[in-house]
Amino acid sequence: MASVKVRRAVPEDAPAMAIILYTSFVEFRPFYTPEAFAATAITDEEVLVRLSEGPVWAALWEDSLCGTVAALARGAALYIRGMAVLPTVRGKGVGEALLKAVEAFASEQGHTTLLLTTTPFLHSAIRLYERCGFSRTAVGEADLYGTPLFTMEKRLGASAS
Numbered sequence: 001m002a003s004v005k006v007r008r009a010v011p012e013d014a015p016a017m018a019i020i021l022y023t024s025f026v027e028f029r030p031f032y033t034p035e036a037f038a039a040t041a042i043t044d045e046e047v048l049v050r051l052s053e054g055p056v057w058a059a060l061w062e063d064s065l066c067g068t069v070a071a072l073a074r075g076a077a078l079y080i081r082g083m084a085v086l087p088t089v090r091g092k093g094v095g096e097a098l099l100k101a102v103e104a105f106a107s108e109q110g111h112t113t114l115l116l117t118t119t120p121f122l123h124s125a126i127r128l129y130e131r132c133g134f135s136r137t138a139v140g141e142a143d144l145y146g147t148p149l150f151t152m153e154k155r156l157g158a159s160a161s
Contacts, residue, residue, distance in 0.1 A: 009056040024084035035145035080116040
């Protein structure tokens with residue numbers, strides 16, 4: 001992962017992050033309802049809103065923005081959202097580096113659990129989450145504007161493996 005760098009995002013990153021989100025999910029667009037796709041591939045303005053709601057990270061591959069992830073506190077849990085990696089750098093450790101940044105932040109802030117929702121058709125992302133210690137739960141949102149979802153979690157702290 002020597003070529004992957006992760007840093008906190010800044011407002012000037014919003015246009016590039018909106019492009020990353022769109023580019024990362026457009027191949028899956030037929031599996032989303034139009035409303036769910038719009039909620040996933042958000043606009044520059046919506047990225048700026050996310051920056052005001054909680055931490056957002058940017059991943060760089062060879063000094064170019066190539067991935068993003070955001071988080072939102074939900075009590076003792078930190079909810080991961082908007083995780084996206086450009087197709088051109090998938091499999092190069094970008095997603096794992098983003099998740100490690102989120103986990104480090106969560107631990108520093110005293111969160112005990114990481115949560116995320118994903119769709120059943122994002123097979124590579126699900127495999128990444130499982131490799132990083134997430135497991136599927138029986139609770140959580142079941143759909144996003146008619147597109148199926150399920151929740152995954154990772155427990156943090158001394159008892160985590």
